[in-house]
Amino acid sequence: MTESKADKIMVADTVGVEVISTAGVELSNTTEMELANTAEVVVPNDTHSPPRIDSGKEILTELRKEFAVSGKEFQPSSSAITKGTVTGAKVKKPKAVSMYQVDGDLLNSFLSETLCNLPMHPTSHVEVCWAKQYKTTQYSSSGPSGSEDIPMAMAVVTASHFIAKTPWSRYNGASDLEGSAFQIRRIPYLSSHANTFEGLRSRNQMNSRPMQSTRQVRKGIQHANPRLSVICASGMNLIFVGAEVAPWSKTGGLGDVLGGLPPAMAANGHRVMTIAPRYDQYKDGWDTSVSVKLKVGDRIETVRFFHSYKRGVDRVFVDHPLFLAKVWGKTGGKIYGPVTGTDYEDNQLRFCLLCLAALEAPRVLNLNNSKYHSGPYGEDVVFVANDWHTSLLPCYLKTMYQAHGIYKNAKVAFCIHNIAYQGRFAFEDFSRLNLPDTFKSSFDFIDGYDKPTKGRKINWMKAGIIESNRVLTVSPYYAKELVSGIDKGVELDNILRLKTICGIVNGMDINEWNPSTDKYITANYDATTVMEAKPLNKEALQAEVGLPVNSKIPVIAFIGRLEEQKGSDILAEAIPKFIDQDVQVIVLGTGKKKLERQLALLEDKFPDKFRAHMKFNVPLAHGIMAGADILIIPSRFEPCGLIQLQGMRYGIPSMCTTTGGLVDTVKEGITGFHMGPFSVECDFVDKADVLKIVETVKRALMVYGTPAFEEMIQNCMAQDHSWKGPAKEWEKFLLSLGLEGGEAGIEGEEVAPLAMENVATP
Template identity: 30%
Template sequence: MKSVLFVAAEGLPYIKTGGLADVIGSLPKILNEKGMDARVVLPLYKRIAEKYRGEFTKLKTIPIHVGVIDTVATIYQSQWENVTYYFIEHAGYFERDGLYGYPDDGERFAFYQKAVLEMLWAIDFFPDIMHCHDWHTGMIAAMCHIQYPDDQRYQQIKHMYTIHNLAFQGNFPADVLTDCLGIDRRYFDDGSMRFHNGISFMKTGIIFSDKITTVSPSYSQEILTAQYGEQMDEVLRFRQSDLYGIVNGIDTKMWDPMTDPALPAHYNAETVLEGKRANKAAVQKELGLRVADDVMMIGIVSRLTWQKGVYLIIEKMADIMGLDVQFVVLGTGETHIENQFKMMEDKYRRRAVYYCGYNDELAHRIYAGCDLFLMPSLFEPCGIGQLIAMHYGSLPLVRETGGLRDTVHPYNQYTKEGNGFSFTAFNSHDMLYTLRCAADAYYLNRADWDQLVQQAMGTDVSWNLSADQYTKLYNEMD
């Protein structure tokens, strides 16, 4: 039985800011069900400490000496379902209101990575594989090799590194290498950790790990190009033979329209028409929209940033609302975008609504109540929203990029194939054309629409297949 330690900066059910947390909350659980020993380690953030610390088991307090950092870390342990979680406590570094975006992030996550490595001997758990995620853990493979050269327990560990979003790279000044990570400057001088006159945690993870994965096959190819490579494409092409794309899944027990406690009406593929009608009416009443079961409701649950393609929506808002639709948007992001959606709500009273913030239960109801789920992303490493939407019988309309292209298959009016709608070029005209085609199918060809809903709900969006692919890669790392 292989042992795997997932090292990440966030993970459900304890803390979440993005899709990384969903992966950490789901994949280890499925791997354990398949006979592996998968565990997780996370920083003990303020939000976790306030809610859960009293329930955790305190294991040890250990000294951490790395560069100029001379402090201690306290290790806690917890169990969630069938997964063991470890937490690294340091009040100064992690008990803050936010998770990231601080001037000392390089120092904070240098400490975290060193503490994780020191934790291994402290609890006497040396996994076969350390599976690190995103920039916050990118230095671990290098630190393991460089800082423990005479300890076979460390040298025998294999390292997998997963890129969830190449746009966030953990780039810091060069002195972070020596001052915070305790690594000789020659690794900067020889270029293996250097990036734009500083150092890059992500580049280091790519260079020093045994295998690199991304969260969809298409994204693994896109990031080899200058267009999507975020100036890291040359490094990735260097490691191309060890680069794999494995699409994410969702926790189909947590996201289940038959049991979801946030829904006023439960349903499955057989009762989807009645179930979605009831959930749509509930969303309409809750948000002050006109209650009508025959109007197509478009939903968005997203961070409202340039990456998500929302400027395409803003550009064509008048045309979209010129169709017979209702529009529901949930999320926060760039101030300009938020203001545009507030203006939309003012202009199209009882037809459009913008919920500025995040409400998890409302998000569930939007997935269940809307007919069409809109994701016109500029790039999308994998995407979780389209998977949830399909599982809830809401047809996704996406741009063909990354994981959206891998999971959403466009409606073919001749063969009746597909589980959603998609467009290729990143422009508002193509998005609007596809949206009009979707509206035509909804209003004028309802038999095809209902068949698409069945095909969407029949799409396997679970972690089972992806977990098998990860297991195969783990086994190849002997």
């Protein structure tokens, strides 16, 4: 018998009638009375309507019908009905929410088949406290599991994942927060449902008792009877907005974050939506038939919303020719420009449109795929804007919505994934953004570059930082670097020092990158079999890329974009200086043509030692993870980095520069080798950085094959780099924004993707 750290939501049961719930509010038993003599009973109606006020006689009729269905006779009496009221709360209309429960003797068998099968979150537990007997009976999917005598008479259901915070227009409900409101929704019970029930801790101190944790899983089949419903209040409504969302669209870490973090937040009891452009005809994105007209520049544009519900997250895609014209086969699938480093001319219009559409979606989309939430997200939401493409969101929120009483309580967090990309444009382009002149100072920026014009510019990222409520980035060390000076802060360090910034390390998708189940590798393995499987996977990798097959030769691998930030130009100059060692090198990546040609020349020069594969190849990436011995990550700067996390998952130590998230995740001599910091100048290759690579390679090869290296492999595989930990840190950060009614969720298990669900279907 252990007590959970999660919160219990107090719910009074009205079997056969919907249940009204408030969070953290103590229910006190006042008087016993017959339900038939009660003048008013508050009954929820539906998602979008205020509750109805019925008489006790009407409720009594419904109860009798319900018990007739269950084969039980319902006889109201003063001992069978207990009235409870909400106390210690800020209550608007009605002044008190009346809650009733029926004596436990009559309901024991009925609740065994209904209440315990509610579609609750995986970390929920059912507990019924009998009115007459003063006993607690705990329920799991197999029925009652024992009783305890306790001095109280009320019914409670712990299911804090049911929360929704959209207020009604005429009813504010009862809560322990001034002005807060809780949405009531109807949830049909399931006769059998995939649930894991766990004990949760009650906020009512007299009800904080240990509860047995049971874990029983059953598959769900929904029945039509919607009579038993619950309402609870917990978690936040979160809207992640970005130019990429994996697996549908991705060029780097931004897409991975919007793909992996939202399901982890949903697992913690929050309602989560992502909004990204619809770059392609995604087969799993369904047309909602909802469209809105938006003013972009001097034109009125119509966007349409597509939707997919996966792993507890509402995936929303903004459909418009500005996005869809950039599809595979027409422009090579490039999201931001025709070639790396070059923007599309209409990028400002494209991402203005994204920001405006993102502000409309939570209000107009009536989404009902979730078992726990339904209807529009409403206006009490937290927007998470990601990188410069979404910097206008807080600006439009203030001018077009909050200035007119809409989204009054909404907050915006701005996340920097890579400060090198800021959205700098000609200053005269400000007029195209449809913002008041009062925002000019937030955008105003002067730099020494001549792209797109020299001198005065507008800087989207600067405005996003200033106008958002709080700013964060993707690792603690990168946050320190951003405020350390002009080099690492890329001329926004002063703004960030004034605003302050928080860093949270990214997680990774442990379902896609899992050596024990990876379908792309020759021999699956875990920490107990890694040393036996590695040679087999290495030989398969060597054969795949055309290198001499020899499992005893150490293989060093690079996977990443071929551009200056990733240090691929430094690596290209370093390879000839260490290739004479007993080693093979494999490079997988695409990027700048100049670097691709340089690597092709190295392959011609060292045919038995070096291979460069300059095409995106998912199976080969997995094969490298399983077969290589060491990853090399020579980034000039690295906000977080994902490749080192994936490498650790497969038992590969990394050789990396001492920068950004690599400092937070790779530990010298434990999970990898640090090469020291590199120059951030991308216009030339610093010879000192080349030497650092050569020296670190030689140092790593001296450790390779020793017990110390085997220990490093085990250390790597012991790391937990899932999104579970980062999601809790994100939750703390977003709660600090002070959204009215925002609450912590519960610690749940992330919904694993179904077969092929993690693959976009263009």
